[in-house]
Amino acid sequence: MTGRTHIMGGLAATTVAATLTDLDPVWLIFAGAIGGLVPDICHSGSKIGRRFPILSKLINSIFGHRTFTHSLLFLLLVRFLLSLVTNNTSFITGIMLGMASHFLLDSMTKQGIKLLYPVNITVRFPLTTRTGGAVENIVLLALTIVTLYFGKDIVMNG
Template identity: 55%
Template sequence: MTGKTHIIGGIAASLAFAQITHYDPVILLCSGTIGALLPDICHGGSKIGRSFPVLSKIINVLFGHRTFTHSLLFLVLMGILFNAIGVGEAISAGFLVGMVSHLILDMATKNGIKLLFPLKVTIRFPITATTGGTAEYLVFSGLSVLVVYFGYDAFSIYFQ
């Protein structure tokens, strides 16, 4: 999936998560959007990879694309890191929700991901989309509708 689809996916997931938690939707929205981009740090051409080119190159050389940073192991380690450095609970939750949305979206592509890294098993959904293709555009459109739906509900308290 492209960066814009990951961003809208992170926003939709964060706003949906805000519906079932007591966390501030603004905090979830901000951290979830960044979290939705974080797994692609392993790809130098990604939005986050271009922002941190040296780190991106190191991670790519060590692990390759869609392996370690697209795994359950990475999710767990990031959760531990957030806890260890004292990141707030809402920020941590937002990052992790955004990262999970990224993994789910990439599992819907033909290349899939190495969700169980270090095992070399590729995980993908039975029906997949081509990155940048018509199916991804439809996914983006559907996620946009969900953002409006969940966003209206999450932020309605500010408009009363």
């Protein structure tokens, strides 16, 4: 999936979460957009990879694309690293949800993800789409509608 779909995935997941929890919606949703991009640090052409080119190339050369950074192990590692630098639960939860939405979206593509890395099992949905295709645009539209629908409640309820 492309970067904008992943940003919107993170926004959709955290906007829904904001309506269901007492977490700070601003921190939650802001972090959701970032978390949606974090796993693609393994890919130097991605939005986040271009921002951190050396780190990105390093991770890519060690692990390859969509392996370690698209796994539960990496999710837990990021969770741990964040807990060392901040106790902002809303921010940390937003990053986690954004990353989880990224895993879910990439599971809809043919390549799938190595969710259980280092166990070499490819996780993907039975029906898959290709990155940048027409189906991705429909997914992007659906995510945008979810974000606006739930976002409206947050704005109106303060």
